Amino acid sequence: MxxxxxxxxxxxxxxxxxxxxxxxxxxxxxxxxxxxxxxxxxxxxxxxxxxxxxxxxxxxxxxxxxxxxxxxxxxxxxxxxxxxxxxxxxxxxxxxxxxxxxxxxxxxxTVSAFIETITRWTTPLERAGLAKASDIGLAVGLVVRFVPEILTRYEAIREAHRARGLRPKIATILGPLVIATLRDADNIAQAIDARGIRGQ
Incomplete structure (x- = not known):
């Protein structure tokens, strides 16, 4: 990755x-x-x-x-x-x-530094019973970590268009990109839940 x-x-x-x-x-x-x-x-x-x-x-x-x-x-x-x-x-x-x-x-x-910092800053929210700090930190870390994966998938779809002799267009790239991103998000969510990482 x-x-x-x-x-x-x-x-x-x-x-x-x-x-x-x-x-x-x-x-x-x-x-x-x-x-x-x-x-x-x-x-x-x-x-x-x-x-x-x-x-x-x-x-x-x-x-x-x-x-x-x-x-x-x-x-x-x-x-x-x-x-x-x-x-x-x-x-x-x-x-x-x-x-x-x-x-x-x-x-x-680093992503771990992002997660640690955000988790520490949101600890007062957890003490107030409003949210779980580790969940917020994890969410921010996943966003930061997921961006390069979306860029990689975008480049792969664009190259696939060119390999087939098609001109890359936003209209034809956006659909496969969104579907693949949502599929990855589901897989990550299932992995997180399977490991009992999320507290809420």
């Missing part, structure tokens, strides 16, 4: 997971509190430098971002058509900066 984590010894790698996740949350709030293009450009440049400075080859660094970049482009296009060019630019810059910052955190934090 693929992983979004990238081994390294950068400052981001050495920073505690709790600090990185909290910093990402603060960063997300701050960029959504401003509409100034220059500030958003600076945020995008800083987060991009952070991510691309992890030592990965450019192609390898861009590979997991392509579906997100496509989604951001579609959202920006919708804003351009339905609202205004300014709104499209602001939205695109915000989402791009957040994508780069999130990618930097994900690439330098």
């Amino acid at each position: 693929r992983s979004l984590h990238v081994s390294g010894d950068s400052l981001m790698h050495r920073t505690r997971p709790a600090v990185k996740i909290a910093g990402l949350g603060v960063f997300a709030v701050l960029i959504f509190l401003t509409r100034e293009p220059l500030i958003l450009l600076a945020a995008l440049a800083a987060s991009g430098a952070l991510y691309f400075g992890l030592g990965q080859p450019i192609r390898a660094a861009l590979s997991p971002l392509r579906p997100v970049i496509l989604t951001i482009a579609i959202v920006g296009l919708f804003h351009l058509v339905l609202t205004s060019a300014e709104e499209a630019m602001v939205t695109t810059l915000r989402l791009s900066a957040l994508m780069m910052a999130g990618a930097a955190v994900t690439a330098t934090t």
